[in-house]
Amino acid sequence: MREDPTGRALQLLSLLQTHRLWRAGELAERLEVTERTVRRDVDRLRELGYPVDATTGKYGGYRLATGAHVPPLLLDDDEAVAVAIGLRYAATTAISGIEETSLRSLMKIEQFLPHRLRRRVSALHGSVTSMPWPSDDHVVDPDALSVLAAACRDHENVRFDYRRQDGEHSRRLVQPHQLVTVSRRWYLVAWDHHRGDWRTFRLDRLREPRTVGTSFTPLEIPGGAASFVAQSIGPGLPQRSATLAVRATFAELDDVLRWIDHTPIGVEADTSLVQIHSEDLGRLAMAVARIALTAPVSVAEPAELADIVARLAAHLTVPVP
Structure with missing residues (x-):
């Protein structure tokens, strides 16, 4: 049985944040505790402001519900970096009003990032330049x-x-x-x-x-x-493409590739070959960085993108003084 109530509660929260319905027995098995302890930990999360719904009966269980306010989120290092990067570049989207909201959210997150993570985010922002986009009325509500x-x-x-x-x-x-x-x-x-x-x-x-x-x-x-x-x-699709070798199966990459314009090429041994598309090298580099959060990746072509990604990787691994 796990004796650390705080660590156990954080693990329980991490499971509930998948928003699936968890039966008490499943949670007890995952946490290596009794169902009674699970009920106490659920009550502890509720006291901290997390709205956990409970249903009874044969198909009952626990689910994290939508509450009246946003409670604290639980993010690991890679998730925190991904959120910060995503918010920074959300300011370049075509969704009306999201630019200011994204920057406000980014300021709130970055002030709580540890120094080592803030350096990773800053290195990426400093190494990638977005191509200016002409202003128009084609924005989404x-x-x-x-x-x-x-x-x-x-x-x-x-x-x-x-x-x-x-x-x-x-x-x-x-x-x-x-x-x-x-x-x-x-x-x-x-x-x-x-x-x-x-x-x-x-x-x-x-x-x-x-x-x-x-x-x-x-x-x-x-x-x-x-x-x-x-x-x-028809015409008007992104102008630049790149071929990547990713050390993972396409099934393992499904969650990340669904957000990237891509074309599967094939699988060689334990490596998936995929072509990604975007309008400039900067956005292609962002896509490579996003995939790299899931699995090791290398750029097969073009060479200019491989150089950009190499510089990016070097900046991200600079040791903290």
Whole structure:
């Protein structure tokens, strides 16, 4: 039995933050304690402000719920660095109003980072330069993004007003399946009820999405969401590509590659070959760094990106004085 209540509570919190339903017996086995001790530790987390829901019965258990306020988050070193890096570069996205919010959040996180982690974040920021993007009106409403993301997750029909490329407006009723990002553009892949076919919608041309109170059974997107969008929009895809060798299987890389525009190439021994795409070398380097948090990675080509990543790695491993 684990005798460290604080360490055990942190481990319990880490398990609950996966937001799955955990049975008391499962938690007791993971923590090497009794179910009675699990109940006491859950009560301790509740006292600290973490909203833990409990259900009884044959399929009952514990789940971390959404509360009225944000309690402290538990992050390990790599997670803290990833969050700080993500917030810094969220300021360059095309989501309306997120730039200032991201920088405020970053300031709060960086002031609590240990010196060794702050040096890693600073080295990455100092080694990567983002290509300036011309200002335009093609920004995404964050509220609309939230509505559509929830509708994709919950399989709910959505109605919205849509402006086509020729300027014509129409009302659409769709089954939203997947959101896809291409450079700074956001797209929704959905089954259009009126057209009776799959359609791609640019989120910056979409207004006032709302659920209509009905659900649907999800379908299989032809070729996958990313490929469908690529075929739909044609020209205008990212201009730069790089080939990487990653010491992991594609299954192990699934969580990180889903956020990166990529094309699987193949597997050699214990190494996966993948091609990543973006509009400049700086963003390609960011993608390499993100993958490196999951598994060892090397740049096969182009050589100029390999040089950038080598300098980045050297800066990240500079010893602390």
